[in-house]
Amino acid sequence: MGKKIFIYDTTLRDGSQMKGINFSVEDKLRIVKELDKMEIDYIECGWPGSNPKDEEFFKLIKLTKMNHSKIAAFGSTRHPKNRVEDDVNIKKLIEAETDVVTIFGKTWDLHVEKALGITLEENLILIEDSIKYLKENVKEVFFDAEHFFDGYKSNPEYALKVLKAAEKGGADIIVLADTNGGSLYYEIAEIIDEIKKVIKTPFGIHAHNDSGLANANSIEAVRKGGIQIQGTINGYGERCGNANLCEIIPNLMIKMGYDVIGDKLTKITKLSRFVSEISNRSQAENMPYVGGNAFGHKGGIHVSAIMKDTHTYEHIEPEKVGNKRNVLVSDLSGKSNILYKANELGIKLDKNDNVVKEVIKAIKSLENQGYEFEGADGSFELLLKKAMKQRKYFFDLISFRMIIERTELNKMISEATIKLDVDGKETHTVSEGDGPVNALDAALRKALLPHYPQIKDMELVDYKVRVLNGKDGTAAKVRVLIETVDKLTGERWGTVGVSENIIKASWEALIDSVEYYLNN
Numbered sequence: 001m002g003k004k005i006f007i008y009d010t011t012l013r014d015g016s017q018m019k020g021i022n023f024s025v026e027d028k029l030r031i032v033k034e035l036d037k038m039e040i041d042y043i044e045c046g047w048p049g050s051n052p053k054d055e056e057f058f059k060l061i062k063l064t065k066m067n068h069s070k071i072a073a074f075g076s077t078r079h080p081k082n083r084v085e086d087d088v089n090i091k092k093l094i095e096a097e098t099d100v101v102t103i104f105g106k107t108w109d110l111h112v113e114k115a116l117g118i119t120l121e122e123n124l125i126l127i128e129d130s131i132k133y134l135k136e137n138v139k140e141v142f143f144d145a146e147h148f149f150d151g152y153k154s155n156p157e158y159a160l161k162v163l164k165a166a167e168k169g170g171a172d173i174i175v176l177a178d179t180n181g182g183s184l185y186y187e188i189a190e191i192i193d194e195i196k197k198v199i200k201t202p203f204g205i206h207a208h209n210d211s212g213l214a215n216a217n218s219i220e221a222v223r224k225g226g227i228q229i230q231g232t233i234n235g236y237g238e239r240c241g242n243a244n245l246c247e248i249i250p251n252l253m254i255k256m257g258y259d260v261i262g263d264k265l266t267k268i269t270k271l272s273r274f275v276s277e278i279s280n281r282s283q284a285e286n287m288p289y290v291g292g293n294a295f296g297h298k299g300g301i302h303v304s305a306i307m308k309d310t311h312t313y314e315h316i317e318p319e320k321v322g323n324k325r326n327v328l329v330s331d332l333s334g335k336s337n338i339l340y341k342a343n344e345l346g347i348k349l350d351k352n353d354n355v356v357k358e359v360i361k362a363i364k365s366l367e368n369q370g371y372e373f374e375g376a377d378g379s380f381e382l383l384l385k386k387a388m389k390q391r392k393y394f395f396d397l398i399s400f401r402m403i404i405e406r407t408e409l410n411k412m413i414s415e416a417t418i419k420l421d422v423d424g425k426e427t428h429t430v431s432e433g434d435g436p437v438n439a440l441d442a443a444l445r446k447a448l449l450p451h452y453p454q455i456k457d458m459e460l461v462d463y464k465v466r467v468l469n470g471k472d473g474t475a476a477k478v479r480v481l482i483e484t485v486d487k488l489t490g491e492r493w494g495t496v497g498v499s500e501n502i503i504k505a506s507w508e509a510l511i512d513s514v515e516y517y518l519n520n
């Protein structure tokens, strides 16, 4: 095992400074629990002096037993007008009774003079006395040197004086912050070489991603001897976000051999998705290591090669980070995509098999008409089974009719009437729904339930419509993608329909969804 690098997670503090993220106290407690299970060393949970929610959180977290992680409270150096022992924010930090307190202080002369409006000397004094006072009351105190790299570029002598003041105050770790995220990795390296000549205190980095280099800058700091990386799950954070721990941790462990989170790396994909869910954001599919498409292969040439050796188009085995490989079927597919997907379904096919050629031809032609099979694995499987003459049919549509009515009371009512042939018997049902597709779904279920009672366990969970040729206005073709779940097993499948008529496109996707379920 290599050298230990300490991870300081600030998802709950800097992560929550991202537009659209607003954690409740309960959300924070749930995330802390997961980060602790992942053996994250430090969890910065908020600013006790900032708002009542954070105050309440810090009261509750005291009652929570942690197995690995240390809890950190965040704040600033004392206000220039206050004596340190009278400063409300400093008092609140101490009252939080956390293992660690992290305070940030100004390092850039521009900020000292413009934002704080004090002299450079006064700033050195307030940094040193804030840290010294906290050290008398808290076990570990970290100093975030805000804008350190910009400060160094503006006035290197003063930026180093700030670090010396923090060291004199007794900071346990000095965290060099690239607050505006504008630094390049070689600048980080060059500047760190200079600070090492001046301070002995261990150092870490807090990098923002405004130049797209937060991860590279953090790794560069470690290469230069840094022992702590501050970052967030999924890279959430103010403006363009923070260094992304879901990318940095695998790099440190797999590529560089550091000791970071013990044997928990295989759980990092799950952690990323959990935090996305709690943050009410879709996980970025193309996120390295943990994204849904991080090991997804679409081009036929890629799929052909990974079937021979996965290293041809994968930098690591997906299992190392708890992710998995997936192959997509589209008009960029070759025979290998079809073979791979068939194999996943337990169907053995030969590359020269006519079925493979037939499916490829059908997919390319259907995608040309607007169908998309990447997100419609259920429809793809039906297509494959049809080509193999294995697809079973359970009902035939005779006709359907939709009525959409606006009542005098301004209520919208959707009603669907369906006539089906099921097992040679004509079935006629009517249902109302929240909207036309919901009514169609309800009428279809009503007709099929007496014959196939198992469909009560399937549920539509997502419905997406995309206009394919917008220039045709209301006559444009639309693609409907439906996602359905089996409530008993949790299995999900997607189906697709395309038409100029949104109801017809929905119907196609809907019957594929039911037929997929009944075929399996």
Ligand SMILES: CC(=O)SCCNC(=O)CCNC(=O)[C@H](O)C(C)(C)COP(=O)(O)OP(=O)(O)OC[C@H]1O[C@@H](n2cnc3c(N)ncnc32)[C@H](O)[C@@H]1OP(=O)(O)O
Binding pocket: 014, 017, 047, 049, 050, 051, 076, 077, 078, 079, 080, 104, 105, 106, 115, 116, 146, 179, 238
């Ligand atoms: C780089 C970072 O991400 S730092 C973290 C940023 N996060 C946040 O700001 C979220 C939490 N913040 C808050 O809830 C509020 O801003 C509070 C409670 C901290 C302060 O609120 P207010 O007292 O209303 O002040 P306001 O937000 O308007 O301004 C910040 C004050 O802090 C001062 N300040 C800024 N940095 C520091 C510092 N390092 N040390 C001491 N004081 C500082 C500013 O000069 C300003 O004081 P002034 O009003 O006398 O000019």
Ligand SMILES: CC(=O)C(=O)O
Binding pocket: 014, 104, 144, 145, 146, 147, 177, 178, 179, 180, 206, 208
């Ligand atoms: C401390 C912090 O959040 C920053 O400097 O960006």
